[in-house]
Amino acid sequence: MAEPIRSILVVGGGTAGWMAAAALKTATGPYCRVRLVESDDIGIVGVGEATVPTIRDFNRMIGLDEVAFMRETKASLKLGIQFVGWGSENTTYFHPFGAYGAARDLGDFHQVWLSLRARGMASGLDAYSLCTQAAYAGRVGPLNPDPRTPEGLIASAFHFDAGLYALHLRKVCEAKGVERVEGKIVEVIQRPDGFVDQVRLEGERTLDADLFIDCTGFRGLLIEGALKAGYEDWSHWLPMNRAVAAPCAKVGPITPYTRATADAGGWRWRIPLQHRTGNGYVYSSQFIDEQAAADRLVQTLDGELLAEPRHLRFVTGRRKAYWAKNVVALGLSSGFIEPLESTSIHLVHVGLNRLLQHFPDTDFSEANIAAYNRRVGRDVEQVRDFVILHYHLTQRQDAELWRYVSAMPIPDSLAERVELYRERGILLPLSADDYFSPTSWLAVMNGQGVEPRAHNPLYDLNNPQTQAAQLKRIEEAFADVAARLPLHDDFLRASGMAE
Numbered sequence: 001m002a003e004p005i006r007s008i009l010v011v012g013g014g015t016a017g018w019m020a021a022a023a024l025k026t027a028t029g030p031y032c033r034v035r036l037v038e039s040d041d042i043g044i045v046g047v048g049e050a051t052v053p054t055i056r057d058f059n060r061m062i063g064l065d066e067v068a069f070m071r072e073t074k075a076s077l078k079l080g081i082q083f084v085g086w087g088s089e090n091t092t093y094f095h096p097f098g099a100y101g102a103a104r105d106l107g108d109f110h111q112v113w114l115s116l117r118a119r120g121m122a123s124g125l126d127a128y129s130l131c132t133q134a135a136y137a138g139r140v141g142p143l144n145p146d147p148r149t150p151e152g153l154i155a156s157a158f159h160f161d162a163g164l165y166a167l168h169l170r171k172v173c174e175a176k177g178v179e180r181v182e183g184k185i186v187e188v189i190q191r192p193d194g195f196v197d198q199v200r201l202e203g204e205r206t207l208d209a210d211l212f213i214d215c216t217g218f219r220g221l222l223i224e225g226a227l228k229a230g231y232e233d234w235s236h237w238l239p240m241n242r243a244v245a246a247p248c249a250k251v252g253p254i255t256p257y258t259r260a261t262a263d264a265g266g267w268r269w270r271i272p273l274q275h276r277t278g279n280g281y282v283y284s285s286q287f288i289d290e291q292a293a294a295d296r297l298v299q300t301l302d303g304e305l306l307a308e309p310r311h312l313r314f315v316t317g318r319r320k321a322y323w324a325k326n327v328v329a330l331g332l333s334s335g336f337i338e339p340l341e342s343t344s345i346h347l348v349h350v351g352l353n354r355l356l357q358h359f360p361d362t363d364f365s366e367a368n369i370a371a372y373n374r375r376v377g378r379d380v381e382q383v384r385d386f387v388i389l390h391y392h393l394t395q396r397q398d399a400e401l402w403r404y405v406s407a408m409p410i411p412d413s414l415a416e417r418v419e420l421y422r423e424r425g426i427l428l429p430l431s432a433d434d435y436f437s438p439t440s441w442l443a444v445m446n447g448q449g450v451e452p453r454a455h456n457p458l459y460d461l462n463n464p465q466t467q468a469a470q471l472k473r474i475e476e477a478f479a480d481v482a483a484r485l486p487l488h489d490d491f492l493r494a495s496g497m498a499e
């Protein structure tokens, strides 16, 4: 007879490992022993520093004190991503959190907007996003705004120091009763049926468990090393395979958004924190070499370089099974869709939600595991398509990379979405599991210069003057609210989130 899971071993103490330990201990309480093993010698990848608003749900799930978390991880608020040079070399657009428009009785905002714009009666999209207005004014909203107030339309995520985040979550986990073991795993010991029985650490110590969570980063020590799950390579759609990262000194007020600037061989990120600015150049080794990428990164910093550039390698794609036997892979061990939309930490959270929905007992039902793998697979593919969209829609032809990505084949699922928008301005209805909202798809399609050939003609039947007046009211209200929000640095200090 199947027994309940009584012990879980989280293998790896990066962002994924500590998130997993926190969520699993919170969910299982005293009924399950949760241990985490990590190696100080190996360390963590330490570059995932930008998030999306679902991190707020994760924080609620584990009961995190967000003020202490922000203070201790030197965090800043993020209201979206500014994309520089993606549509063409000289264009900039903003992908905001939250939604465009505000009046629910308008119908599909984007159809109203397309209809009015065709008559020259609407402003650019930025005017209808409160997050964009606030971000460009350097202002932020309350973390938990009253949804009945105008500020209620602000949706925030965080930028944080990844090293400090792992330390903070460790403290939270240990207070919940998670046991931490330091040591380097040198062998994964399997039962005859292939299930993992225990891991052996240097110095002959062993750790056993009913369920193992593989958070060992790109290594995939259990899911690949022991269980040989296999890897599906997505480089033909997502050709980035290297990054170089370097922090620089903070200059000026903290901007409440991430910046992603397209460059000849890839793109550069800028992530502002309280104590420094994180920077990186994500590139494809097919189009630029390591030294040129590092030089370019250093030349473009807006503050003094604080540490030697650090080089990373990866292969975009996913593990063919996220869960095999009694091993569930989370974080980089489960795959990686490059960091353009800051979605890896979000996908750790998604994986944990699904794991709790499909929580096993010791019979490890095959049907349950297959359902988990299917669902997580869909979640990951949606994110993959959205990231590919940015490359596919570029009009840049100034460098080999951009000529390649603008012509490369794309997944059918994405081709359908792009064609429907091009033809009739339709943003495909979302399934309940879709993370990226119509606002996100519209921001990128429009930001990169896609002009739909038509829109839904029903929206032309409405009185354009009335609708234009409604949009005008939204625009004025957002500009007014944004101008009254506190400046980012002031807000962090006043709320105890910064010293």
Ligand code: FAD
Residues within 6 Å of the ligand: 011, 012, 013, 014, 015, 016, 017, 037, 038, 039, 040, 042, 043, 044, 045, 046, 047, 048, 049, 050, 051, 162, 183, 184, 185, 186, 215, 216, 217, 218, 219, 221, 243, 280, 282, 312, 314, 330, 331, 332, 333, 339, 342, 343, 344, 345, 346
């Ligand atoms: P790691 O941080 O690599 O942790 C692996 C852990 O496993 C470590 O504790 C290590 O000690 C342990 N370990 C490994 N082998 C052994 C062993 N033999 N014995 C014992 N312990 C072992 N994500 C975002 O959401 N936003 C971003 O902005 C973002 N930017 C990124 C930029 C780049 C260039 C890259 C590469 C990734 C980025 N990510 C981002 C992804 C993000 O960094 C990761 O999803 C996140 O940090 C989780 O990493 P991890 O915990 O899976 O792996």
